[in-house]
Amino acid sequence: MSLKIVVCVKQVPVSNNLKIDPVTKNLIRSGEVGIMNPYDKNAIEAALRLKDEWGGEIILLSMGPSDFEMTLREGLAMGCDDAVLLSSRQFGGADTLATGYVLSQAIKQLGDVDLVLFGRQSVDADTSQVGPIVSEFLDWPQITFVSELHSPSKQTMTATRLLENMQQKIEFQLPAVITIRKELNEPRYPAPRNIQQSYKKTIRVWDENSLQVDAERIGLKGSPTVVQNVWAPEKEAKETTYLKGTPDEAVRELLIQLRSSNLL
Secondary structure (H helix, E strand, O other), X not given: OOEEEEEEOOEEEOOOOOOEOOOOOOEOOOOOOEEEOHHHHHHHHXXXXXXXXXXXXXXXXXXXXXXXXXXXXHHHHHOOOEEEEEOOHHHOOOOHHHHHXXXXXXXXXXXOOOEEEEEOOOOOOOOOOHHHHHHHHHOOOEEXXXXXXXXXXXXXXXXXXXXXXXXXXXXXXXXXXXXXXXXXXXXXXXXXXXXXXXXXXXXXXXXXXXXXXXXXXXXXXXXXXXXXXXXXXXXXXXXXXXXXXXXXXXXXXXXXXXXXXXXX
């Protein structure tokens, strides 16, 4: 028995100068330069090490516009076997619930999946919600914030969850959904040959007609989260005080000012 692993990845924006749809108040992702969500690289590395140990297949899964293919090819260059992009205007405007629903339906469509891996969160939204939502739709165990992962057998794994004030060790049976912390590993760099080979692989593109989805549960229709307003914070110039004299004199003056402001 070998493992069939799905790694869900997301492309996140590079620039802070992002555009917001004036109607939906959602981020306009199409056409924006993006990179792979950094935590997702740790999830890919975890999948690759499990494959090295037990054999099997790693499938990348992402939802977004066509330019998300760049991130999927990066994952293929790292060593993944296959990639699926969920791309349709009907998926646009999805919140975490609608996104999790579509991803879970795609995982069911792939069939016989043993393990689904996510990065702990995406650096653009920072919700950490999609992995747990997918696990609920699949009705599989979820193990979040994993900093250590061991696989004594192909059916059973043990994980350490690194939480704010504690560590928790868990033993669980497959299939399962796991979200990965960066402490778990150091992602590998794609070799030049693997980068070249990644562009020879076909990325499958699925829309709502490729999946068994309820049209009322995808995109904006399936998103109960409503953004009322979005605005950029106003830039405020702060008064700057330059400390003069020798380093010792500057330190003494700094301490005097901090104490006078009740900061010390």
